[in-house]
Amino acid sequence: xxxxxxxYYEPGAGRELARKFELQAYxxxxxxxxxxxETGEEAIADGFGVLAESAExxxxxxxxxxxxxxxxxxxxxxxxxxxxxxxxxxxxxxxxDDDLAVLFGKQAGGSQ
Numbered sequence: 519x520x521x522x523x524x525x526y527y528e529p530g531a532g533r534e535l536a537r538k539f540e541l542q543a544y545x546x547x548x549x550x551x552x553x554x555x556e557t558g559e560e561a562i563a564d565g566f567g568v569l570a571e572s573a574e575x576x577x578x579x580x581x582x583x584x585x586x587x588x589x590x591x592x593x594x595x596x597x598x599x600x601x602x603x604x605x606x607x608x609x610x611x612x613x614x615d616d617d618l619a620v621l622f623g624k625q626a627g628g629s630q
Contacts, residue, residue, distance in 0.1 A: 546597065562579050
């Protein structure tokens with residue numbers, strides 16, 4: 519907002535922000551896939567060995583890993599949703615700008 523309390527929206531900045539969220543969500547998904555491979559039940563069981571007392575530790579670690587994966591999937595989905603919402607704002611803003619331009623004399627083809 520400016521000092522006059524008039525709000526402005528810069529479509530280029532909105533598109534850039536949407537793209538940043540999209541890229542971060544993509545990166546998070548890749549890290550999450552790697553985390554799942556390295557901390558999945560099979561990897562954890564192999565890592566703790568066959569000691570009798572390791573069953574309890576293994577079970578706790580598997581549960582913790584599953585909780586982390588679940589939480590990070592929720593973050594990933596949320597970031598994707600934010601990116602999509604920003605893309606929708608951009609589309610709506612551009613359509614509104616085009617409609618307003620026509621009202622002020624600009625023809626739909628782009629000339630005045």
